Amino acid sequence: MRRTVIISVLFALALIAQVTVVLAQGALVITIQATASNSNQITFTGQVTQAGGPVANAVVVYEIRSANSSLIASGFTTANATGAYSRSLTVLSSSAPGPYTIYVSASHNGQSASSSTSIQPIPEFPASAVPLLLFLSLCILASKKVPRRDSRGNQQVPNALA
Amino acid sequence: MLVQAIVTNDGSVPLNNAYLLISIYDSNNVPIFTGVAVTSLNVGQQSKISLGPTLPATAATGTYLVQAIALTAFLNAGGVPVPGGVGAVTFTVN
Numbered sequence: 540m541r542r543t544v545i546i547s548v549l550f551a552l553a554l555i556a557q558v559t560v561v562l563a564q565g566a567l568v569i570t571i572q573a574t575a576s577n578s579n580q581i582t583f584t585g586q587v588t589q590a591g592g593p594v595a596n597a598v599v600v601y602e603i604r605s606a607n608s609s610l611i612a613s614g615f616t617t618a619n620a621t622g623a624y625s626r627s628l629t630v631l632s633s634s635a636p637g638p639y640t641i642y643v644s645a646s647h648n649g650q651s652a653s654s655s656t657s658i659q660p661i662p663e664f665p666a667s668a669v670p671l672l673l674f675l676s677l678c679i680l681a682s683k684k685v686p687r688r689d690s691r692g693n694q695q696v697p698n699a700l701a
Numbered sequence: 702m703l704v705q706a707i708v709t710n711d712g713s714v715p716l717n718n719a720y721l722l723i724s725i726y727d728s729n730n731v732p733i734f735t736g737v738a739v740t741s742l743n744v745g746q747q748s749k750i751s752l753g754p755t756l757p758a759t760a761a762t763g764t765y766l767v768q769a770i771a772l773t774a775f776l777n778a779g780g781v782p783v784p785g786g787v788g789a790v791t792f793t794v795n
Binding site: 598600601610611613614615628629630631642643645655 | 722724729730731733735737768770772775777779780781782784787789
C-alpha cells in the first residue's frame with residue numbers, strides 16, 4: 540500500500556514537472572489567413588508563435604483539399620525571422636471544385652500546432668463579368684438590326700435576288 | 702518522369718504508418734501531381750518510394766518544384782509533421 544502511494548506520488552510529481560516544462564515553453568500557436576485572386580491563385584499567410592514570441596524558421600507543412608476532401612496539393616514553407624510564413628499557388632481549372640480548405644501545421648520543441656481555413660478560388664473568367672458580357676452581346680446584336688441608309692437618307696433594302 | 706523519395710528514420714523511435722505526401726509544382730506554381738505513400742520504418746531503416754507521373758505534351762517549360770512532407774496522418778485527420786520530415790528538389794522542363 541505504502542509503495543503504491545509512493546509510486547503514485549512520484550508519477551504525479553513527474554506529470555507536474557512535464558506540465559511545468561510545457562507551460563514554461565508556452566503553447567505553440569499557428570495562425571492562417573487566405574486570399575484568392577484572379578486566375579485561381581490562392582495565397583495563404585500566417586505566423587507561428589510560442590508564448591507570444593515568434594518562432595523563427597519554423598517549418599510549416601500544408602494540405603489543400605477540395606470541397607469533397609480530395610487532396611489538391613501539399614508541401615511546406617519556412618517561416619521568416621518573425622515567424623511569418625506565406626505561400627502562393629495556382630490551382631488547375633480542372634481541379635475539383637472549391638471551396639478549398641487549407642490545413643497547416645508546425646512543430647517546434649516537441650510541440651505541434653495546427654490550423655485551417657477555407658477559401659473559394661476565383662476563376663480566370665469571374666462570374667461578376669457575366670452581366671457585362673451579356674450587355675455587350677445585346678449591343679452588338681441590336682446594332683446589326685439598324686437598317687443602313689444611303690447618302691440621301693433612303694433605307695437600303697438587301698437584294699433578295701442577289 | 703520518375704520521382705524517387707528516400708525516407709530515412711534517423712530518430713530514436715520506430716516510425717509507424719508515416720504518410721509521405723509528394724507534390725509537383727510546374728513553373729507557373731500549379732500543382733500538377735500529388736501522390737501519397739504510407740510507410741513504416743524502424744530506427745535507422747531507409748525506404749525508397751518511387752512515383753511516376755506523366756507530363757503532358759503541353760506541359761509548361763521552366764523550373765518545376767517537388768516537395769515531400771512526412772506526416773503522422775493526413776492533416777485533416779489530426780496528423781502532425783514528423784520532425785525533420787520535409788524535402789524539396791527542382792528540375793527543369795525544356
